[in-house]
Amino acid sequence: MTILDGKKVSNDIKDEIAEEVKQMKARGEKVPHLAAVIVGNDGASLTYVNSKVKACERVGFESTLVKMSSTASETELLKKIKELNEDPDIDGFIVQLPLPTQIDTQKVLLTVNPDKDVDGFHPMNFGKMALDMSSFIPATPYGILELLERYNVETKGKHTVVIGRSHIVGRPMSILMGRKGFPGNSTVTLTHSYTKNITQITSQADIIITALGNPEFLKAEMVKDGAVVIDVGITRVPDETRERGYRITGDVDYKNVSKKTSFITPVPGGVGPMTIAMLLKNTLLARENHRL
Numbered sequence: 528m529t530i531l532d533g534k535k536v537s538n539d540i541k542d543e544i545a546e547e548v549k550q551m552k553a554r555g556e557k558v559p560h561l562a563a564v565i566v567g568n569d570g571a572s573l574t575y576v577n578s579k580v581k582a583c584e585r586v587g588f589e590s591t592l593v594k595m596s597s598t599a600s601e602t603e604l605l606k607k608i609k610e611l612n613e614d615p616d617i618d619g620f621i622v623q624l625p626l627p628t629q630i631d632t633q634k635v636l637l638t639v640n641p642d643k644d645v646d647g648f649h650p651m652n653f654g655k656m657a658l659d660m661s662s663f664i665p666a667t668p669y670g671i672l673e674l675l676e677r678y679n680v681e682t683k684g685k686h687t688v689v690i691g692r693s694h695i696v697g698r699p700m701s702i703l704m705g706r707k708g709f710p711g712n713s714t715v716t717l718t719h720s721y722t723k724n725i726t727q728i729t730s731q732a733d734i735i736i737t738a739l740g741n742p743e744f745l746k747a748e749m750v751k752d753g754a755v756v757i758d759v760g761i762t763r764v765p766d767e768t769r770e771r772g773y774r775i776t777g778d779v780d781y782k783n784v785s786k787k788t789s790f791i792t793p794v795p796g797g798v799g800p801m802t803i804a805m806l807l808k809n810t811l812l813a814r815e816n817h818r819l
């Protein structure tokens with residue numbers, strides 16, 4: 528069994544990006560600038576956004592954090608997005624999800640300039656992705672592809688089962704694994720809360736990608752010998768033995784499932800760090816596109 532070490536690979540990618548930035552600086556060019564907008568005070572969201580800002584510092588990007596109150600109106604947020612769209616100094620930006628209920632998320636995502644949409648959530652980018660056109664690919668699915676590629680995990684002709692159809696992970700993942708090329712060329716089954724007899728489906732899978740947020744959902748009896756298991760779950764489970772009062776748990780019963788797998792991602796240290804590295808990669812791409 529090989530552990531797909533997202534922490535190590537993401538550090539390699541950050542080193543590669545930092546090197547690119549160094550060369551940009553040496554040529555006297557402007558370095559990439561990422562902005563992140565967060566609305567409200569959700570603990571997990573704040574942690575993610577702070578990690579994104581820290582990662583920018585690590586590779587030499589500029590970053591701007593825009594914090595808005597949990598009571599901010601949709602109009603106020605849309606105004607901020609339009610400012611970022613028009614600001615020539617900002618190469619790419621993200622609006623951290625989920626948003627408070629008074630704000631229409633679809634409207635927000637439609638307002639982001641697709642050329643600055645480094646999350647790849649705008650329908651223009653999502654559509655291009657589905658049509659094999661060059662676009663921003665959402666960071667978590669992109670990170671999974673990169674992990675599979677760097678560990679040379681065979682995907683061609685394999686049966687990939689994706690669990691969860693979220694717009695951020697499951698749905699794009701199901702499209703990407705079926706695209707032409709590597710990693711891709713897979714036969715994909717997308718499962719969700721209405722799927723009947725999921726064990727029958729997962730136990731036929733060569734590759735399982737779980738993006739549910741349901742701690743230890745995937746049990747050993749649901750996985751065939753030699754399968755590849757990618758765990759996108761990151762749920763905070765209360766744990767009084769930890770200083771911060773919780774531990775991070777994936778969708779996979781790792782202790783028992785890992786014994787059967789050929790490759791598996793740990794939680795933490797698997798897909799999570801890859802997401803941030805790929806956001807940086809998209810921001811670098813946005814800068815390069817703007818330079819043309």
Ligand code: GUN
Binds near residue numbers: 623646802
């Ligand atoms: N919330 C959970 N994952 C993500 C992500 O990749 N981007 C944004 N903007 N919000 C998220």
